[in-house]
Amino acid sequence: MMKGVLLVNLGSPDSTDPKDVKKYLDEFLMDPRVIDVPKWARILLVRGIILNTRPKKSAEAYSKIWWEEGSPLIVISERLQKKIQKKINIPVALAMRYGSMTLKKGLQELADQGVTEVLVIPLYPQFAMATTETINVKVDELQKEFFPQLEITSLPAFYNKPEYIEVLSRSIAESLEGQDFDHLLFSYHGVPERHIRKSDITRGHCKIDDICCFTPSEAHRFCYRHQCYETTRMVADSLQLKEGTYSTSFQSRLGFDPWLQPYTDRTIERMGKSGIRKMAIVTPAFVSDCLETLEEIAMEGEEIFHEVGGEDFTTVPCLNDRDDFAEILVNWIEKWRITDIKTAIA
Structure with a gap:
């Protein structure tokens, strides 16, 4: 069996254009684990109210922090992925829970390289419904529908490691x-x-x-x-x-x-x-x-x-692509290759 890793972060609009921001917010806020109310109420709240006012304001906010290379979150996540990939000899892909860098694309990238066993790493130290749980649920849905050949394990919360x-x-x-x-x-x-x-x-x-x-x-x-x-x-x-x-x-x-x-x-x-x-x-x-x-x-x-x-x-900046943070993830991945994930971060 060939192993591979999928790093997952939140996601970002494709640009600071209000149309792109609106598309991103629609996917994000319509997630029932983000706004956990009945679907009819979520549609009324998100598509009837929020998306008629918030995209322009959010687009202005994104424009203040946008880098030449693109969304800071995406760019930083890509830098982290590349650092990890240089240190291990199994495929490491990157995906986002929301936006165009979909989980399906990330899993497909690994499957195309012959990977049959995937370690999903939600890039969140603490567990929450709206972060780790929604990633794991979506990955499970995709695995059952499109990737039945993949065996998938998720890295647990590492807030206290x-x-x-x-x-x-x-x-x-x-x-x-x-x-x-x-x-x-x-x-x-x-x-x-x-x-x-x-x-x-x-x-x-x-x-x-x-x-x-x-x-x-x-x-x-x-x-x-x-x-x-x-x-x-x-x-x-x-x-x-x-x-x-x-x-x-x-x-x-x-x-x-x-x-x-x-x-x-x-x-x-x-x-x-x-x-x-x-x-x-x-x-x-x-x-x-x-x-x-x-x-x-x-x-x-x-x-x-x-x-x-x-x-x-x-x-204080986030950990971003610090070498010592990348090294932690590399160590957990390497231990996962020869044992199970619970042991890897024990």
Whole structure:
């Protein structure tokens, strides 16, 4: 059997043209694991409301962060894929959950090279319905319909793996070296609170309070909120951060339903008003810089901070295509080749 790897990231519009952005947003927001309401309600919300107003605004935001080579997320993901491919002798393909770089194309690329066993690597440290789960579900659908010959395994969430924490901590330390900051904010992508409850395999542990995420439970295997807080805790321990000098928040909420709190934008505003003058932000839910990090945090976040009296605002880059991050993935892939994936990242 020939093995191969499929790296998967979120995706991006093909360009900053509002038409391309609208097409991308339609696919993204119509995913029932992103907006998990009945289809009729999703159509009404997305195609009846959001897509009539948001594409132009989102296109303007994308135009602020777009690189000459294209979408930063796509370019960075391609650089990471090439680095990994140079270090191993099995095929490594790249796909996106949404957009023109489809999962089907990625699987087909591997199948055309004779691959029969695929390791899918969702490029998300923490598990969530709207990220890892939707990738795995879509891959499973494609495998059954188009690639029955492929045996597929998915890399589990790696938010608490020591080697990942070490690299993330190192990247933060390097970015902030020589800088004096009052507070380090760990900002994670937000999800609706109901996603946390839906992912609770115990059907009763997750209360979304100040207790459940810090009480041992099997539910933590698929609890995005717990995994975010645990990432923060482990990095804070690694960097020996003092209590009160760091915290966790959640960004990018949509609609009127309750989302995970505290919200990043309000946290930035509150801290600026409370006298925090030098603030740093890291975004550990993303491994690649993208619209949410380059525009929402580095631009909008900084503007909010300065408006309320803040002075220095520093954003820590995502891991992107760092050599040490690529090396972690290479090591997991190599171990998978000779064992099983649970052992590979144990």
